[in-house]
Amino acid sequence: MANEDVLVMGPAILYIGAFGASEPAASAYASTPASGAWTNLGYTLDGCELSVEQDYKELVADQTAYKMGARLQEASFKVKVSLAEPSLNNLVVALNDGTVASGSGYHTYEPAFMTSATQPTYRALIVDGYAPGGGRARLIVRKILSTDNVKWKYSKEDQTVFEVEFEGFYVSDVIAPWKMITED
Template sequence: MGVNTDNLIQGPATLYKGAYGATEPADTAVNSTPATSAWTDLGGTQDGVKFGGDQTYSELEVDQITMRVGSRLTKQDFTIETSLAEATLENLALTLNGGTSASGTGWKSFEPNVTSSATQPNYFAIILDGYAPGQFRRRIIGRRMLNVDSVELPYTKDKQTLIPAKFAAHYVSASIVPIHIVDATA
């Protein structure tokens, strides 16, 4: 099989946040910006945006055969990971999975959620808009997400302040898959 250079991808992605259950853009709208009424652009990122899938398989074996005879999927994790370059209170609130925000003339504030561990977290949706082979667009929708990474706001003399984020997909239902990926085509 020869190399098809049209299948090579390079370029930035844009992240959007929506409420859990927000109306998703139609697959036919993969080349359009998501509706601003339901989706908020998270702004600039640093060092790219990464979609990841981690699958854990349990081995099946028998005494009579020395090789693995089969495998069964026992765990699956899908993540969207980046460093948010715009260190706003809104992005901080997102990476801390919610809290209480307030604002007034000339000020705004945020207090993280510190309720009981039995309280349901504030799930949200994430859209990753990037490139697909052929210079087309690819959209990855995480339907029920939470940040599962540690959050820090480093203030240093010679480095930009970034908010690390690792958004993990969570089970939605038997009929709704937590991740949806669509590519535009010719």
């Protein structure tokens, strides 16, 4: 008999931090990340999607019709989300940088002026969701940039959201680019 407790359904909460921000301990999977290092990105719409792409090169030999094995040639991963709070602070995150200023009764946003030689502002991302069995799950993505086109629209029928796709990047020889923690 199947047990529905192993199925997962429910929203995730996203937190953004600076690249290299102090990560919560693995044992703190159910706690809110430290507010000084991590900022809640607010409500989302249509979930949060992690995709991992893997490109393997097959190993073959003339002496057998069977493939002998494979070696990983390239890997990439992305987190796709629609931020349901189209605030100027979320626009800074979606466009990797920029300046938010305030005046008497208003705020402004100006994008960063960059060239191809400018070092981008990398960030880190935490996705807090659910694990099989009803416990918590936490995905820590250690180095990201918003790399796809950022879109938002105003319409009579649809809610305005910032559609963002974060791409993950290599961190170092001793630090994995992402980590998943699940509650037992």
